[in-house]
Amino acid sequence: xxxxxxxxxxxxxxxxxxxxxxxxxxxxxxxxxxxxxxxxxxxxxxxxxxxxxxxxxxxxxxxxxxxxxxxxxxxxxxxxxxxxxxxxxxxxxxxxxxxxxxxxxxxxxxxxxxxxxxxxxxxxxxxxxxxxxxxxxxxxxxxxxxxxxxxxxxxxxxxxxxxxxxxxxxxxxxxxxxxxxxxxxxxxxxxxxxxxxxxxxxxxxxxxxxxxxxxxxxxxxxxxxx
Numbered sequence: 461x462x463x464x465x466x467x468x469x470x471x472x473x474x475x476x477x478x479x480x481x482x483x484x485x486x487x488x489x490x491x492x493x494x495x496x497x498x499x500x501x502x503x504x505x506x507x508x509x510x511x512x513x514x515x516x517x518x519x520x521x522x523x524x525x526x527x528x529x530x531x532x533x534x535x536x537x538x539x540x541x542x543x544x545x546x547x548x549x550x551x552x553x554x555x556x557x558x559x560x561x562x563x564x565x566x567x568x569x570x571x572x573x574x575x576x577x578x579x580x581x582x583x584x585x586x587x588x589x590x591x592x593x594x595x596x597x598x599x600x601x602x603x604x605x606x607x608x609x610x611x612x613x614x615x616x617x618x619x620x621x622x623x624x625x626x627x628x629x630x631x632x633x634x635x636x637x638x639x640x641x642x643x644x645x646x647x648x649x650x651x652x653x654x655x656x657x658x659x660x661x662x663x664x665x666x667x668x669x670x671x672x673x674x675x676x677x678x679x680x681x682x683x684x685x686x
Contacts, residue, residue, distance in 0.1 A: 495519025
């Protein structure tokens with residue numbers, strides 16, 4: 461399985477060298493050149509690790525890392541920076557960074573650090589396109605669930621909500637993570653929309669007592685599948 465990397469760097473020459481070097485070694489790389497576009501890219505993708513410069517336009521690497529961690533608390537983040545003061549390193553770790561590599565750096569060292577963080581990550585994310593849910597089968601990319609050879613179409617957002625629940629199956633799926641991934645913010649209006657989609661999914665599975673979507677008030681949901 462290839463490793464999906466979000467690489468954020470505002471120096472075009474360096475961004476090209478590093479991204480091409482990673483790609484030749486088998487990594488899938490998405491490049492962003494400012495903090496805001498990087499965050500937008502992160503919300504739309506499925507990444508295994510983030511490699512972030514700190515001095516970025518529109519939103520610096522510290523702010524970007526903090527927002528990413530709100531959506532995905534376990535994703536590894538490496539900071540790349542020319543900043544060398546101890547306080548800068550400490551701030552990077554405080555906002556969720558797992559490693560800190562000072563510029564200039566060698567590609568070999570960056571690759572070793574990426575691999576070490578991926579291997580030590582508590583959950584290895586997989587781009588699964590089929591989930592077996594009791595008597596049901598869910599295909600996220602097709603927006604479809606199948607029961608006894610009968611298919612049922614889902615809306616795009618309904619499918620995305622279910623996909624996130626499946627990725628956290630039998631464990632807590634934070635409410636904010638769903639809101640940020642599906643709607644891009646956690647406003648009151650979108651929070652009410654999420655309630656509607658959760659009720660829709662409960663109705664889909666109401667005849668199957670092996671499936672339950674439990675609400676943890678103020679926290680999120682547990683998608684229980686026996």
